[in-house]
Amino acid sequence: MGVKDLWTILAPFCERKPLYELQGKTVAIDLSCWVCEAQNITEYTVQPRMYLRNLYFRTCYLLLMGVHVVFVLEGRAPELKYKTIAARNAVQFKGQKPKTDGVKTGKDRSRFNHTLKQCEEMLRLMGIACVKGEGEAEALCAHLNEDGLVDGIISQDSDCFAYGAHVVYKNFSISQQGNHAAKGGSVDVYDINRAKESLDFGRNKIIALALLCGSDYCEGVYGIGKDSVTKLFDIVSDNEILGRLRSWKNDTLYEKMERKISDKSLCTSCGHLGKVQSHTKKGCFQCGTNQGCDSSKFKAERLEIKNELNMRSKALKDPNFPDEVLISEFLTKNSNISELNLQWNKPDLINFVKFTVKYLTWEEIYSFEKFFPVLTRWQLLHHNQTKNTTGVVTPKFIKKRRNPKGVASYEIVWEDKYNQFSDLIPEEQLSDYGDLEKLWSTIEPQNIVESAYPELVKEFEDSKKPKTRKKKKPSVDEIDNLLKNVSISGPSKKKKLKKVHTLDSFLMTASTPKRTQNFSFNMDQSNFGDENDLEVSDIVDDIINRKLPSYIPENLDKLVTRLDNKENDNCSFFVNEMTENDLFENTFKKYCISSDYDSD
Incomplete structure (x- = not known):
C-alpha cells in the first residue's frame, strides 16, 4: 500500500521501539489500515468481524497505556484510486460475491464504509470521537502531523509521507512475544526528517518516486525501478526534482546531452577531444597527463546522463507524464483542521x-x-x-x-x-x-x-504500617514489689557459681516484669567466701563502675533511698553480724595477724 519501494528506501532510518515509548503522545490512526489488515470483511466461523475485535483490543491497549488517540475515517476517494479500490475489493472477497447487507459493492467504498461505521459505533461506546476528512484518511493524518497537532501516525500506508507526514508508526503490534524490548508490544518508527538530513530525501522525491515507480494512484513507468530512480536522486536535490521531471519535455536541453555522450570524437573517459585508446597511450593534453587520462571528470557524469536519458525516453511514452493531477493530490490540503478535540468521553458499559x-x-x-x-x-x-x-x-x-x-x-x-x-x-x-x-x-x-x-x-x-509496642517504664511501686519478692541464696559448695548477677543486670531485668516473675539470686552470704578474692573484687567494681540503664533515671534516686532504709526487710544482702564460720574472717586471722601482735 502506498508508494512502491518507499519502505525499502527508508529502511536504514527505521527503528523498532517498544510501545511504551508512545505513552503521553498524541497519535492519529488511519482506521482503514487496521480494517484492511484484518482481511476480514467477509464472515469467519470462529470469530465474525475480526476487524472489530482487533480494533477493540488495540485501542484498549493504547488507552490504558496513556496514549491520546485520534481515529481518522476515509472521506470520498479520489477518482485516481478507483482502479485500486476495485482490485482490493476483489482480493478481500477472495473472488466470491460478498453479502450485500443492503449496501453496494464495486469501484466505490460503499461496503467498506459500512464496515467503518460499525468501527465508529464501537469507538463511540468506548468514549472516543472520530475525525473524517474530505478525501483519503492518510492525507488528513499527514496534515495533522505536518501542522503539529499529532506526534505521529499509525498506518501501513507510505502515502502518508507524500502527503506531508513526518513520523509514521508501522507494523503496530501488541503481541507479548519476541525479544525483551518488545514483550509489551512494539512498532517500527520511520522519521522522514532523518532521511532528509542524511540523503536529502524528502516529500518531493517521494512524489517523484510515486510517479516513476508507482503508487495507489498510478502504475508508474514501465521499465523504471528503484535503483535507476535513486541514482537520479543522488544528483538532483529534493527541491529541484519535480522541476527536473517536468523539464524532460524540453527537447532542446536533452538533445545536447544526447549529442555529448554519443559524439565519438570525444573520449568516453574524460570527455575531452580524442579517443580512449589514444589517451591511454599518449595521454590527454587537457587533462595534463602523458599516459592515460582523468576519468573522474566525465566517466561518472556520462553514466548519470545515460541513466537519466534512458528513464526520460521510457517516461515520455506516456504523453501525460508527469501527471499533474497526481502531484496536486499529494501537495493540496483538502481539509483544514486547526484544532482537535482530544476529550475522552465516558465509556458506555451497558x-x-x-x-x-x-x-x-x-x-x-x-x-x-x-x-x-x-x-x-x-x-x-x-x-x-x-x-x-x-x-x-x-x-x-x-x-x-x-x-x-x-x-x-x-x-x-x-x-x-x-x-x-x-x-x-x-x-x-x-x-x-x-x-x-x-x-x-x-x-x-x-x-x-x-x-x-x-x-x-x-x-x-x-x-x-507495622504496629509497634511502646515499652512501659516500670514504676517505683513495681520495683518495690519486685525487691520484696527477691530471695538471695547461694549454690552448694560442690557447685561453682557460673553466672554472676550484678545490680545492673537486676535493674535491666526489672524493666521486663514477665521475665523477672520467677527470678531469684542464688547467692548465700554464709558461703560468700568460697569465691576467689579477685572474683569478689570484680563483682564490686562491676556494681560501682558500670552505668545504669538509661530508661530508669527518674526512679533511681527513689530506689537507692529504699535500699538504704530497708531496716525491717528480711533481705540479708548487707551483713550486720559476724558469723563464726565466716571463711573471710578465718583467713584474715591466719595470714594477716603476725607473731608481733601475739608478743604484745
Whole structure:
C-alpha cells in the first residue's frame, strides 16, 4: 500500500521501539489500515468481524497505556484510486460475491464504509470521537502531523509521507512475544526528517518516486525501478526534482546531452577531444597527463546522463507524464483542521456489552470483564466529572499492591452501589464464573489512584504500617514489689557459681516484669567466701563502675533511698553480724595477724 519501494528506501532510518515509548503522545490512526489488515470483511466461523475485535483490543491497549488517540475515517476517494479500490475489493472477497447487507459493492467504498461505521459505533461506546476528512484518511493524518497537532501516525500506508507526514508508526503490534524490548508490544518508527538530513530525501522525491515507480494512484513507468530512480536522486536535490521531471519535455536541453555522450570524437573517459585508446597511450593534453587520462571528470557524469536519458525516453511514452493531477493530490490540503478535540468521553458499559453480544457473539460476562478496566481508568482520570453521573462505579477498597511490567500499581475492588449493572449479566454466567470479587477488580497505576482517591490510598497504607509496642517504664511501686519478692541464696559448695548477677543486670531485668516473675539470686552470704578474692573484687567494681540503664533515671534516686532504709526487710544482702564460720574472717586471722601482735 502506498508508494512502491518507499519502505525499502527508508529502511536504514527505521527503528523498532517498544510501545511504551508512545505513552503521553498524541497519535492519529488511519482506521482503514487496521480494517484492511484484518482481511476480514467477509464472515469467519470462529470469530465474525475480526476487524472489530482487533480494533477493540488495540485501542484498549493504547488507552490504558496513556496514549491520546485520534481515529481518522476515509472521506470520498479520489477518482485516481478507483482502479485500486476495485482490485482490493476483489482480493478481500477472495473472488466470491460478498453479502450485500443492503449496501453496494464495486469501484466505490460503499461496503467498506459500512464496515467503518460499525468501527465508529464501537469507538463511540468506548468514549472516543472520530475525525473524517474530505478525501483519503492518510492525507488528513499527514496534515495533522505536518501542522503539529499529532506526534505521529499509525498506518501501513507510505502515502502518508507524500502527503506531508513526518513520523509514521508501522507494523503496530501488541503481541507479548519476541525479544525483551518488545514483550509489551512494539512498532517500527520511520522519521522522514532523518532521511532528509542524511540523503536529502524528502516529500518531493517521494512524489517523484510515486510517479516513476508507482503508487495507489498510478502504475508508474514501465521499465523504471528503484535503483535507476535513486541514482537520479543522488544528483538532483529534493527541491529541484519535480522541476527536473517536468523539464524532460524540453527537447532542446536533452538533445545536447544526447549529442555529448554519443559524439565519438570525444573520449568516453574524460570527455575531452580524442579517443580512449589514444589517451591511454599518449595521454590527454587537457587533462595534463602523458599516459592515460582523468576519468573522474566525465566517466561518472556520462553514466548519470545515460541513466537519466534512458528513464526520460521510457517516461515520455506516456504523453501525460508527469501527471499533474497526481502531484496536486499529494501537495493540496483538502481539509483544514486547526484544532482537535482530544476529550475522552465516558465509556458506555451497558451498550458496549449489548453491541459485542450482537456483532462479536461474546458472552455478556466476557464482554463485561474486558471492558470494565476501560471504564475504571476513565473514572480515575476524570474523577471530578463522575459526581452525579450514571454508569460509573465506586471504589470499595484497595486489595494489594501490584507491579505489572515494573509499574507501581494498586489492585482495587469496585462495587456497583446503585445496582446499575445488576441485570446486565445472566445469573448462570455469574454462577459459573466463581470469584465475583475478581470480576470487579482492576489494576491501576498508583499515581492515578493517589490523585483521584487520596483517602482510599491513605486508609490502605495505614493498614499496612507495622504496629509497634511502646515499652512501659516500670514504676517505683513495681520495683518495690519486685525487691520484696527477691530471695538471695547461694549454690552448694560442690557447685561453682557460673553466672554472676550484678545490680545492673537486676535493674535491666526489672524493666521486663514477665521475665523477672520467677527470678531469684542464688547467692548465700554464709558461703560468700568460697569465691576467689579477685572474683569478689570484680563483682564490686562491676556494681560501682558500670552505668545504669538509661530508661530508669527518674526512679533511681527513689530506689537507692529504699535500699538504704530497708531496716525491717528480711533481705540479708548487707551483713550486720559476724558469723563464726565466716571463711573471710578465718583467713584474715591466719595470714594477716603476725607473731608481733601475739608478743604484745
